[in-house]
Amino acid sequence: MKTLTVDLGDRSYPIFIGQGLIDQPELIQPYVTGTQVLIVSNTTVAPLYLERVKQTFSDYDVQTVVLPDGEQYKNLEILNRIFDVAIEHHFDRKCTFVALGGGVIGDMTGFAAAAYQRGVNFIQMPTTLLSQVDSSVGGKTGVNHPQGKNMIGAFHQPECVVIDTDTLNTLEDRELSAGLAEVIKYGLIVDYPFFEWLEQNLPGLLDRKADVLAEAIERSCQNKADIVAKDEKEAGLRALFNLGHTFGHAIEAGMGYGVWLHGEGVSAGMMQAIYLSKLMGDLTQADQDRAAAILSAARLPVLPPSTDDMPNERFLALMAGDKKVQAGKIRLVLLKAIGQAYVTGDYSPALLERTLTEYR
Amino acid sequence: MKTLTVDLGDRSYPIFIGQGLIDQPELIQPYVTGTQVLIVSNTTVAPLYLERVKQTFSDYDVQTVVLPDGEQYKNLEILNRIFDVAIEHHFDRKCTFVALGGGVIGDMTGFAAAAYQRGVNFIQMPTTLLSQVDSSVGGKTGVNHPQGKNMIGAFHQPECVVIDTDTLNTLEDRELSAGLAEVIKYGLIVDYPFFEWLEQNLPGLLDRKADVLAEAIERSCQNKADIVAKDEKEAGLRALFNLGHTFGHAIEAGMGYGVWLHGEGVSAGMMQAIYLSKLMGDLTQADQDRAAAILSAARLPVLPPSTDDMPNERFLALMAGDKKVQAGKIRLVLLKAIGQAYVTGDYSPALLERTLTEYR
Missing domain, CATH: 1.20.1090.10 (Dehydroquinate synthase-like - alpha domain)
Incomplete structure (x- = not known):
């Protein structure tokens, strides 16, 4: 496994790169705050990895949201489904959101984490090459407006980025x-x-x-x-x-x-x-x-x-x-x-x- | 006029309190960034003060949004109307939003400013006593979720707060x-x-x-x-x-x-x-x-x-x-x-x- 650090003072965080990382609770759990974990994924990635990732967080009160897959769903209306589940299950300010998927899931989950109760922590688990090398690092989060991409969002840094290169085996x-x-x-x-x-x-x-x-x-x-x-x-x-x-x-x-x-x-x-x-x-x-x-x-x-x-x-x-x-x-x-x-x-x-x- | 300062390091800002302040461009314009100003108000306050405030910003490219008045409209759907106007008029990252109204308008405009292009500046012009002494100071912004008040939002500090005590004359x-x-x-x-x-x-x-x-x-x-x-x-x-x-x-x-x-x-x-x-x-x-x-x-x-x-x-x-x-x-x-x-x-x-x- 390789570890890089994004150096942002007290908001610095590690990027872990290697095979089989999504199955390593001992690696990831130190970056969880609170007792509640909300895993956000999509209809393509969830069938492949969601159960395994739920296991990784089995020490916590885990909830999941599975969103439709695609850039066309990266909007405020679909974002609201994340809030719906968090609120329905009484997630508090110390909870942790986990983004399991590509760039759309990472951007939406990050923005949901930035805005939920004015800011909770989140972890990036990018499963596409694009999101692994780009959107999961750097803290840009957001959704699209019909008239422009990423027009609504926040800068919100994750607690860590977990790049499991094995997930690329299932990528088209x-x-x-x-x-x-x-x-x-x-x-x-x-x-x-x-x-x-x-x-x-x-x-x-x-x-x-x-x-x-x-x-x-x-x-x-x-x-x-x-x-x-x-x-x-x-x-x-x-x-x-x-x-x-x-x-x-x-x-x-x-x-x-x-x-x-x-x-x-x-x-x-x-x-x-x-x-x-x-x-x-x-x-x-x-x-x-x-x-x-x-x-x-x-x-x-x-x-x-x-x-x-x-x-x-x-x-x-x-x-x-x-x-x-x-x-x-x-x-x-x-x-x-x-x-x-x-x-x-x-x-x-x-x-x-x-x-x-x-x-x- | 009285001036207080909210001391938050490089995000410190003044609160101006006095009569007739909304008509004083020389007081307010130093806190405007960019060339574009979006004034957000509601159907109760706009008929009373919007034209005067537009005059105050007449050196800028001014656009306006008038939202329905009431806590029941403080949600993501109505928030989107602010984004619609900003995007339609190609507002850039240096633009300034102005909240002209009570706490609901201040909270929504502030959150819209926090999220538009991942953050633009905004000015609070609270017109109710409640918002003047409470919500316009402190940087808490947000909207309600059907299951909870202020569940979605951001900490986003204004550039300045302009409290025109004359606006209280029209308050019920x-x-x-x-x-x-x-x-x-x-x-x-x-x-x-x-x-x-x-x-x-x-x-x-x-x-x-x-x-x-x-x-x-x-x-x-x-x-x-x-x-x-x-x-x-x-x-x-x-x-x-x-x-x-x-x-x-x-x-x-x-x-x-x-x-x-x-x-x-x-x-x-x-x-x-x-x-x-x-x-x-x-x-x-x-x-x-x-x-x-x-x-x-x-x-x-x-x-x-x-x-x-x-x-x-x-x-x-x-x-x-x-x-x-x-x-x-x-x-x-x-x-x-x-x-x-x-x-x-x-x-x-x-x-x-x-x-x-x-x-x-």
Whole structure:
């Protein structure tokens, strides 16, 4: 087992990475407060792991909520089901919520924990690659609004993150690839050696070799933890994580949530950011080709939807609706080089327009 | 104008108290961040003050939301209307929400600000005595769940609190009295000289004399600010604010929300706590009579509903709220003397039972 720490002063917490961790009460129970545990999962993950996780918490008064699976259910109405169960069973302020599932479950459970009685503790047990390397670390929680992703939420750090790499064995190929988009992202934004390692080790990742997956997860989480420790509330540096996300969120919203997976939108979106960076003279055609090659090898889309599906105007409007807009200017994460991202609102709108037109 | 400060380190903020403050842009605008202002009000307050407050923020991109008036609308569904407007108008992370109304508007606007894009700034402009002396100070925000008051929320401090005492001129007599219950509470829990001052000045308060109201508000807010500064997240001391509230919430819930106003329930509830304190040998009959006299003079109920309306068993169950019905375990705020409250779970259940039976 590997242990990383997210260093946030008195809100610091460990990330445990290894095989078979969800069955280890002695590892997890020290992070439980109170006597009541509410496990939140979804209809896909619950049949696979819920009974085992209930066993892990068998020393506590355990309740469970199983939510429908999918980004389209990440809203205030479904969130309320978590509150319903907690209140029905008289959960007090010292209780612990446990998120067992992917990013949607983690985000919703975290926000429910942030808001229930104005804040209770929670534990992340992410079961998808995407959530293991991204959303379960960093304390961003929330739900979607019909007009925008993650518009309603809180910064609320977990007590610990338990990444059981065995859970990836039951993950669909498409979901594994979606997670790889975020893994590759860390290489692109801040870690060129990791990008090279990924180019070498992509076959092992696709074959789900446990040691290769564990190393990719560890290096991803380490990159994420380092940046979160420096910028918990996204005042600056943390925005780098959004490489491809402003484009990607527009794709997800424009095509209807759930049609493109988040990681798929991010993959095409990162390529759009890279294309724009090339137009700005920072990246070469060779850089673009390398990025496209590794994302394609990871079985990810590199091109956004066609202009028929998403005309430029609609694309821009959806990008502008994204929360990273400050005073009307769409701020984007772009690359100076592979492994060197920066945030800017200072680019030519004409080049963005060209990107939307040409890179399809 | 008087200015108090709630001392919370880098989240400290001022409370301004005086006449005509809502018309003073030079006072308020320094606390606005960003260029977008969303004023949230209700159908009772908006016709009286919304246009004036819009003028105060006329240097900004101002949007408004007018919610239905009443505790029964303090829920996630109505909260969503605030998000709808903010998102529709592309409000960014630097925007400012303004709560213009009573406690319900303040709690909802504050929680919306806590959750919108994971947290934006907000300003409290409370227009009822109750919210001016209680809910607008301290950062507790939230909405109700059908099974429990304020079960969903956040600690989120405002940038400033603007208390315009002129707004009390339009307040109904019954609402003014409800606010006085919380004013008198501060005297009872921690401030005997204030209690004596209130005994002297109650006629002036009921006549709505501006200088008397301003002093009562100032001394109430000062007491609240002092305690909040020592215990922001209700680990201990802050629980003193709950004098009469466990009884009072039971009355509110038992009689149906909206039948008894919050301040009315608190008034009768404080008398029940005082009666129990007398049975425990800490207060005298004279203390009880003084408390009853000032609350009655403030046109507040001193007796809880009859045993016909709320039998002891039902009363206890509602007081126990989220806990099992074990009378001895319900923590209560009681008095050692007028001006000296404490929190305890260590009292005889028989004396609580006697209080419920005898003090009706």
